[in-house]
Structures are given as C-alpha cells and as structure tokens.
Amino acid sequence: MILGAPGSGKGTQGKLLAEHLRVPQVSTGELLRAAVKRGTPLGKQAKTYMDQGLLVPDEVILGLIREILDSRDAAGGVLMDGFPRTVPQAAAVDRVLADRKARVDRVLVLEVDEGELVNRLLGRAAKEGRSDDNLESIKQRLQVYHAQTAPLISYYERQGVVRRVPGMGQVEEIQVRMRAAAT
Ligand code: ADP
Numbered sequence: 326m327i328l329g330a331p332g333s334g335k336g337t338q339g340k341l342l343a344e345h346l347r348v349p350q351v352s353t354g355e356l357l358r359a360a361v362k363r364g365t366p367l368g369k370q371a372k373t374y375m376d377q378g379l380l381v382p383d384e385v386i387l388g389l390i391r392e393i394l395d396s397r398d399a400a401g402g403v404l405m406d407g408f409p410r411t412v413p414q415a416a417a418v419d420r421v422l423a424d425r426k427a428r429v430d431r432v433l434v435l436e437v438d439e440g441e442l443v444n445r446l447l448g449r450a451a452k453e454g455r456s457d458d459n460l461e462s463i464k465q466r467l468q469v470y471h472a473q474t475a476p477l478i479s480y481y482e483r484q485g486v487v488r489r490v491p492g493m494g495q496v497e498e499i500q501v502r503m504r505a506a507a508t
Pocket of ligand 1: 332379381382414466
C-alpha cells in the first residue's frame with residue numbers, strides 16, 4: 326500500500342513499483358474518474374465530492390473496495406494506491422483480507438514538503454486539466470489528507486508495517502528507495 330498526500334507521487338511511483346513486484350496497481354481515484362467519465366451511478370455520486378476536493382463517502386467506497394479485493398486479479402496480491410483513505414476504509418480492507426487469510430504486508434508512506442505538493446498539483450493542472458486540480462480544491466484535499474488519511478499512518482504503525490520514504494528528488498531515485506522499502 327502507498328500512503329501519501331495528493332501530489333506525493335503515489336500514482337507515478339505505484340505504477341513502477343507494481344511492474345517491479347508484478348502485481349496489479351489499483352487506484353480508487355482512477356476507478357472513480359473512469360466511472361465519472363462513463364457516467365455510471367457510481368460516477369454520478371462521486372463527481373460532486375471529487376470536484377470539491379472532498380472524500381467520496383465511505384458507504385460508497387466500501388463496496389468498491391470489496392469488489393477490488395475480491396476480484397480474481399487480486400488473488401496474487403495488489404498494490405493499493407490512494408486507498409484506504411479513512412480509518413473505516415482501512416478496517417474494511419483488513420476485514421476483507423482477513424477473510425482470505427491475507428494481510429497488508431507493507432505500507433510505504435511517501436513524504437513530500439507541502440510547498441512542493443502544491444507546485445506539483447498546479448503543474449499537473451496545467452498539463453492534464455483534471456477538474457479537481459485547482460487551487461481551492463488542492464487546499465481542501467491537503468486538509469482532508471491531514472484530517473482523515475494521515476491518521477492511517479499510526480493505524481498501520483501499530484501493525485508494524487510502515488516504512489517512510491522521502492518523496493523529493495528524481496522519479497528514478499525515489500523508486501530505488503521505494504523498492505528497498507517494499508522488501
Ligand atoms: P489525489 O491523491 O491527487 O487526491 P486520487 O486520484 O487518489 O488523487 O483521488 C482523487 C479524488 O477521488 C479524491 O479527492 C476523492 O474525492 C476521491 N477518492 C479517491 N479515492 C478515494 C477513497 N478511497 N475514498 C474516498 N474518496 C476517494
């Protein structure tokens with residue numbers, strides 16, 4: 326699992342690490358954006374929250390998490406990128422995994438300075454035009470991260486699986502640290 330603030334590089338690093346580990350990378354953010362694009366009921370429910378920089382409610386996400394972890398592709402393990410994001414989501418992940426006699430092996434926390442996070446997200450806004458990459462939503466997402474997602478670090482520290490990885494520098498050098506921390 327990769328934990329980190331918006332803009333910390335979870336998607337970029339997760340893709341490289343998943344290839345290295347030969348497991349699928351699953352991102353609830355990507356799945357939600359695809360649902361929004363297709364205009365499915367899930368996408369319709371999620372869009373207003375996402376555009377405001379708020380988390381999609383747990384009752385919407387819990388089903389999605391179960392679906393991901395119960396899928397056949399997940400049987401050999403997955404790299405979770407961008408979820409769980411709240412303590413109830415983490416508890417749900419633990420429950421589903423425990424039912425399959427599995428567990429969270431490792432949590433990599435990508436650490437990046439706040440100023441750098443904002444710069445990266447504004448840069449991505451200019452390049453990719455994601456509708457939640459505007460200054461107001463970025464500030465909201467950082468606040469939501471500190472309030473609702475950062476507490477997961479101590480949740481997983483109690484399980485002894487957390488490794489902190491400095492997320493500043495070149496993509497390749499960060500990846501070297503990620504691989505070392507993942508084993
Ligand atoms: P970022 O890490 O840059 O915020 P993501 O793609 O992980 O990008 O998430 C984008 C948005 O999707 C979030 O701001 C939130 O609204 C929604 N989202 C993604 N994953 C979850 C989740 N597990 N629980 C609730 N909301 C989520």
